[in-house]
Amino acid sequence: MKKLSRREFLRVGATVAAGATLAPYIAQADEAVVSNAPAARQGVTIQYWPSWSNFPPAWEKMVETDEYKEFVGDNTVEVKTGTPWEAVLTAIAAGTPPDAVSNYQYLDLMARGVLRPIDDWVAASEYFKKELYFEGSWNDGFYQGVMYGAPGIEGFLRYGLNYNAKMVEDAGLDPDNPPQTWEGCLEWHEALTKFDDAGNLTQMGLDPYDAMGGQIAIQDGFYPPVSWGWKWFDADAGTFNIANDMMIEAFDVMGEFYRIAGPDNVAGIRSVEGQGGWGGSFNASVQAMIIEGYWHPGETIIQKPEVGQYNRATWAPVPTAREGAKVQGTGGHYVVFFKDAANTEPMFKIAEFFQTDTACQILFEDVGWLPARIPFIEKTDPSAFPGLEFYFDSVTEATEWSSPARCPITAYVSQQYQELREKVFRDELSAADAAAEFQTRCEDEYKMAGF
Amino acid sequence: MTLQRWGLRPKYRNLLLGLIFISPWLIGFIVFTIYPLISSLYYSLHRYDLLRPPVFLGLDNYITFFTDKSHTPVVVYNTLYYVVLSAPLGVVSAFLLAGLLNTQIKGRSVFRAIFFFPAIVPAIVTAQIWRFLLNVQYGAVNGALQGLGLSTIPFLSNPDLSKPSLILIHMWAQGNAMLIFLATLQDVPRSLYEAATVDGANGWHKFRYITIPMCSPVILFNLIMAFIGGFQNFTLPWLISGGTGGPNQSTEFYSIHLYRRAFQNLHMGYASAMAWILFVVIVAFTVILFRSSGRWVYYGGAAE
Numbered sequence: 001m002k003k004l005s006r007r008e009f010l011r012v013g014a015t016v017a018a019g020a021t022l023a024p025y026i027a028q029a030d031e032a033v034v035s036n037a038p039a040a041r042q043g044v045t046i047q048y049w050p051s052w053s054n055f056p057p058a059w060e061k062m063v064e065t066d067e068y069k070e071f072v073g074d075n076t077v078e079v080k081t082g083t084p085w086e087a088v089l090t091a092i093a094a095g096t097p098p099d100a101v102s103n104y105q106y107l108d109l110m111a112r113g114v115l116r117p118i119d120d121w122v123a124a125s126e127y128f129k130k131e132l133y134f135e136g137s138w139n140d141g142f143y144q145g146v147m148y149g150a151p152g153i154e155g156f157l158r159y160g161l162n163y164n165a166k167m168v169e170d171a172g173l174d175p176d177n178p179p180q181t182w183e184g185c186l187e188w189h190e191a192l193t194k195f196d197d198a199g200n201l202t203q204m205g206l207d208p209y210d211a212m213g214g215q216i217a218i219q220d221g222f223y224p225p226v227s228w229g230w231k232w233f234d235a236d237a238g239t240f241n242i243a244n245d246m247m248i249e250a251f252d253v254m255g256e257f258y259r260i261a262g263p264d265n266v267a268g269i270r271s272v273e274g275q276g277g278w279g280g281s282f283n284a285s286v287q288a289m290i291i292e293g294y295w296h297p298g299e300t301i302i303q304k305p306e307v308g309q310y311n312r313a314t315w316a317p318v319p320t321a322r323e324g325a326k327v328q329g330t331g332g333h334y335v336v337f338f339k340d341a342a343n344t345e346p347m348f349k350i351a352e353f354f355q356t357d358t359a360c361q362i363l364f365e366d367v368g369w370l371p372a373r374i375p376f377i378e379k380t381d382p383s384a385f386p387g388l389e390f391y392f393d394s395v396t397e398a399t400e401w402s403s404p405a406r407c408p409i410t411a412y413v414s415q416q417y418q419e420l421r422e423k424v425f426r427d428e429l430s431a432a433d434a435a436a437e438f439q440t441r442c443e444d445e446y447k448m449a450g451f
Numbered sequence: 452m453t454l455q456r457w458g459l460r461p462k463y464r465n466l467l468l469g470l471i472f473i474s475p476w477l478i479g480f481i482v483f484t485i486y487p488l489i490s491s492l493y494y495s496l497h498r499y500d501l502l503r504p505p506v507f508l509g510l511d512n513y514i515t516f517f518t519d520k521s522h523t524p525v526v527v528y529n530t531l532y533y534v535v536l537s538a539p540l541g542v543v544s545a546f547l548l549a550g551l552l553n554t555q556i557k558g559r560s561v562f563r564a565i566f567f568f569p570a571i572v573p574a575i576v577t578a579q580i581w582r583f584l585l586n587v588q589y590g591a592v593n594g595a596l597q598g599l600g601l602s603t604i605p606f607l608s609n610p611d612l613s614k615p616s617l618i619l620i621h622m623w624a625q626g627n628a629m630l631i632f633l634a635t636l637q638d639v640p641r642s643l644y645e646a647a648t649v650d651g652a653n654g655w656h657k658f659r660y661i662t663i664p665m666c667s668p669v670i671l672f673n674l675i676m677a678f679i680g681g682f683q684n685f686t687l688p689w690l691i692s693g694g695t696g697g698p699n700q701s702t703e704f705y706s707i708h709l710y711r712r713a714f715q716n717l718h719m720g721y722a723s724a725m726a727w728i729l730f731v732v733i734v735a736f737t738v739i740l741f742r743s744s745g746r747w748v749y750y751g752g753a754a755e
Contacts, residue, residue, distance in 0.1 A: 086714040093501040108717065112502040198603050200588045267608030267698045268587035271691075412716045422699050426610070441521055448515065448718065450498055450506065 042074035046343045047098035048335075048350065049080045049088065050153065054299075056081055058366040062359055071353040075346045097338035099347040102153055105218060106334055110143035111408030111451070116337040119147045121348050127355040136330025136403035137372030140219060143406065148336055152354040153363065155332025155372030157391045158212060158221055158293040160313040161185070162300075167192060167203075167288040167310070178314040180324075182227075182253045185289070185317045186260075192288040193261050201265035204281070206289035208254040209421065211279065212316075213291035216414035219331040221404045223291065224250035226327050227318050233413075235406035238451060243439035248431040249319065255425035263426050283307055291316050297387035298368020313390035328398035332372050409445050416441045495723035505720065512724035522708060529614065530705040534681035537618045542673045545625035546666070549632030550658075563633070570626025578690030581620050582607065607691060610701035617688055617702060628673045635669040636662070664749040671748050675740055682733050685710065705729060 059079050062068050080098070088104055091097045092114055109115050122128045130138050133151055141149030165175035171191045179185045189205030196202050208214070216222040225232040228246035233239070258266055273281035279296055281287040283304040290296065301308030318325045335351040337344040353359055360376045363369045368385065370377060382392035407413060420438050423429035429437070459467065470477065495512055497505035516523055552563050569577065584591050585606035593603040606616040643661045652660070663670075685706040688696070696703025696711070703711075705725070713722030 089501050089714060089717070109502070112500060112717075114502045198597050200593075200603055202588070264587060264605035264608045264698070268589075268605060271582060271607060271693065272586060272589055409716075415711070415715065418695070419700060422697070426699055428699070437521070445716070448498075448721075449500070449716075450503075 044075050044343045044346060046075055046077045046100075046347045046350065047080070047341070048077055048100050048102075048347060049083045049098045050102040051081060051083060051085075052103055052153075053082050054367055055079075055153075058362050061362045061366060062353075065358050065362075067356055067358045068353055071349045071356075073346070073349075075343070077347075077350055092338065092340070095340055097341050099341040099343045100335050100337045100351070102333050102335050103218065104336075105411050106149055106336055107143065107406065107408050107410055109336060110148045114339060115148040116339045116341075116344055117146045117148060118150060118337060118348065121345075122147055122150070125348075125352060127352040132374055134330045134372045134374065136401065137332050140331060140403060140406075141334055149334030150336075150348070150351040151332065151372050152335045152351050153333050153371070154295065154369040155330075156294045156370035156377065157394060158329040158331050159223075159226065159316040159327060160292060160294070160296070160387075160390055160394070161206075161289060161316050162282070162292050162296045162311055162313045162387055163188075163289040164282065164285065164307065165310045165312050167285065171288075175312060178312070179317060180315055181320045182317045183320045186253075186256060188289065189257050190260060195265075199262075199265075201261050201269055203285075204261050204266070204269065204287045206257055206291075207261075207266065207270075207281070207287055208257050208291065209418075210281065210287065211290055211292045211296075213254075214418070216417060217411055219333060219404050220293075221329050221331055221402055222413070222417075223316070224254070225405075226329055226400075226402045227316065227322075229318075229322060229325065229327075229400060231405065233405035233407040238446065240439055240442045240446070242442060243435045247435040247438070251421060251424045251431035251434050253319065255421065255431070258425040263422070279303075294370060294388065294391035295368050297385035297391075298364065298370075300368075301385045302366070302368050309386060311385075311387040313387035315394070324399075326394065326397055326399045327402065328394045328400070329402040329404075330372065331404050408451055409442070409449050412445045412449075413442055416445075491723040491726055494720045495727050497720045498718075499720040499723075500717035501719050502717070508720065512721045513728070515721065516724060516728060522703075525700050526703055526705055526708040529701065529703055530682060530684070532614055533618065533684055533704060534678060536615075537621045537684075538674060538677035538681050540618060541621050541625055541677050542628060542670060544622040545628035545673065546632050546670065548625065548629045549636055550662070552629070552633060553636045567626035567630055569624040570630075572624075574686040575690060577620070577624060578687055581616075582691055585616060608698055610699040613692075613698060613701045617684075617691070620687060628677070631669055631673060632666065635666045639665045665751070667748040668750060671740065671744050675737055678736050678740065679733055682706075682729060682736070 056079070063072075063077075085104060088097070088101060097114070128150060134155070137151050137155045141147050141151055161178065163175070163178060168175045168178075168188070171188075173188055173191055179188050185206055185208075192203065192205030193201070194203040212220060213223050222232055224247060228250055230241065230244065230246050232241055232247075234241070269281065269286060273284055273286055279290060279292060279300060282290045282292075282296075283300060285307055297308065297311050297313065300311050315326050318327060335347070335354065337347060341347075355371070355373060357376060357379070360371050360373065363371075364380065364384070370380060377392075377395075380392075382389040404410075416438055420429065420434040424431050424434045494505060496507060496509060498508050498512075499505040548566055552559060552566065556562070572580075583589065585593070587593055587603055587605040587608050590606075592606070596603055604612065606612050639662060643665070644657055647657050647661055683706050684704050688702040688704055689707055689710075692698075692702045692707075696707050706729075709722050709725045709729070712718045712725065
């Protein structure tokens with residue numbers, strides 16, 4: 001056998017290596033030719049990132065339906081849940097965003113021009129018609145007159161005071177006569193808050209900053225302005241209205257719940273049960289009342305039926321001076337599409353699929369969610385979950401409607417609110433100073449963000 | 452050889468060969484260190500939110516940091532508090548621990564393994580364990596206190612106690628520094644101790660005049676690493692506070708604030724400026740430590 005010289009060996013090796021390196025590209029080039037043909041436009045992989053961790057079981061059921069198969073065609077949808085916001089930002093900055101996302105800071109994305117306007121698609125759609133949706137939810141898909149968000153997945157009403165009727169009864173209170181004002185809630189809170197012999201909190205009446213009471217981020221509104229009845233941000237003028245008597249009163253009134261339970265105690269419970277944990281402490285029967293949206297009855301019965309069976313809901317509290325005001329809000333979620341993504345058009349078909357009764361029914365039964373889509377709401381059984389009926393009744397009984405402010409620095413506002421309210425209930429800052437500081441911080445940030 | 456055929460002079464040929472051989476590292480260094488370093492300096496002079504093109508601001512981000520009364524004072528105080536206490540205490544605890552584990556005790560290897568173990572536990576596990584151990588309502592430590600008829604302590608939920616608690620956890624996780632000290636202690640010549648014994652030195656004298664000076668270069672090294680780590684402290688407080696820097700901003704350290712400004716508030720330019728300020732502070736601290744080391748660090752091999 002002929003021996004290979006070192007030079008020949010290197011030459012053969014280099015040829016093989018070059019061939020191996022180029023082989024995938026050669027194969028891809030062939031595929032690229034095929035994929036340019038009209039028939040091959042099918043078969044793309046759509047990237048959809050909804051951040052909810054409880055979405056996958058419902059999605060698994062959806063993909064099995066005939067309707068989904070019609071909508072998706074020969075395409076494939078890759079759903080990635082629980083992706084951190086930081087990863088979404090990095091993907092956008094790198095020019096490789098997913099085709100669409102849900103449950104992220106929609107306004108941050110809309111205001112910074114990374115989303116694809118969808119007015120043209122919506123105009124041509126059989127599914128997206130303004131009159132089929134709650135007005136506030138439809139309107140919140142727009143930013144400065146351009147539509148970016150296709151309502152979907154979850155979007156029914158946002159506010160209600162949910163309470164565990166059994167815990168209420170055990171505390172000697174009347175579950176048929178729930179409080180309607182902050183004053184009334186405070187009385188219930190005092191009766192329902194329990195400590196052990198060492199002074200540790202074992203049960204809390206109401207954490208007013210949990211869930212919808214404390215969140216501003218994404219599309220969930222800012223509860224003090226809803227409860228006290230004012231607008232905290234003027235999107236047209238780009239001005240904030242936070243340093244006012246109502247915000248001051250809200251800091252004081254809501255902070256009192258923490259003073260009674262003990263700020264360290266609440267922080268301790270929260271580190272286990274989670275702050276803004278969307279019902280975690282309610283499910284654990286550590287908290288008897290919670291300000292939550294319509295999803296609370298369904299989620300609780302699905303996740304913890306032994307607790308969910310006692311759930312009841314009533315109007316979210318308002319100040320005594322506004323007794324009788326029945327506040328309710330729209331908002332909810334959207335599918336938003338990235339300008340730089342490759343397969344947004346087939347993804348829009350999936351957003352349309354989310355509007356079908358099939359998809360909505362799966363989401364309702366498996367997760368407890370309802371859309372902002374009126375035809376489906378009209379078909380839904382309000383008695384499906386204990387407490388849900390209140391939300392259905394509130395559609396006609398509410399006296400005041402709110403929608404999340406169109407503020408492009410909402411995440412920052414939420415963060416500052418959390419910081420400053422803690423300084424108030426820990427008596428480090430007066431409510432008036434906190435409100436003034438809140439206003440200043442928001443104004444400074446708005447300028448700094450370049451709006 | 453090909454390079455010879457190119458007619459390169461031996462000096463350049465060797466340089467080229469050297470560069471080719473280190474090119475994997477060199478490329479990585481340029482792409483993952485030099486480029487981010489330069490780009491962060493560039494972004495620190497701009498308003499940049501990752502989503503829109505950068506807008507030149509000059510030194511505004513730096514000025515904003517130094518003039519911000521809302522967050523900068525709190526963040527700087529928290530960080531200095533942590534660095535000034537955790538770095539020396541961490542080094543002292545590691546040194547004492549190494550001293551104890553260097554003695555002739557039964558089961559020494561087992562003890563060494565036990566005390567080193569925290570160093571290899573992932574931060575997320577450490578955070579979860581301590582969160583549950585120190586929780587005021589459900590924690591094992593408070594459960595034990597309650598069992599003894601004592602009042603519970605809100606270690607992590609009280610703003611005055613959260614930083615000391617984090618320092619305590621830091622002192623517990625000193626396995627790496629302890630291991631380095633242990634190796635150093637074993638390298639101290641026995642003859643020095645024997646000579647000291649002959650001279651009538653007691654245990655304290657031996658520790659003060661032999662052990663500490665002989666270990667001082669390693670003490671300096673561990674101290675510098677502890678200072679740098681303290682300034683960059685992120686993972687544990689982030690996990691323990693659930694990413695809030697709470698309670699009441701008491702664990703909002705410099706790196707946590709930087710991260711929140713970058714990724715939660717979309718101020719990548721401002722965060723880059725913060726990173727550069729931190730870099731300068733760390734360099735300054737390191738230089739000060741090195742300068743002071745001439746007075747207290749003993750190098751056996753150093754020229755007189």
